Amino acid sequence: xxxxxxxxxxxxxxxxxxxxxxxxTGSLNAALTAVWRQVAAALGLPPAFPLT
Numbered sequence: 001x002x003x004x005x006x007x008x009x010x011x012x013x014x015x016x017x018x019x020x021x022x023x024x025t026g027s028l029n030a031a032l033t034a035v036w037r038q039v040a041a042a043l044g045l046p047p048a049f050p051l052t
Contacts, residue, residue: 004042004043007042008035008038008039011034015034016031019031032049032051033049036050
């Protein structure tokens, strides 16, 4: 679980900076989907973000 939490923090930091800087190549939905895809794979959950 330590590896997963480190991965989630790294992804959140990376996408968070891009979103705060209003990077036109990224969006909140894309960030949520990308982070969730990694979490879901690690936990054996469906790959679709649950709130979309």
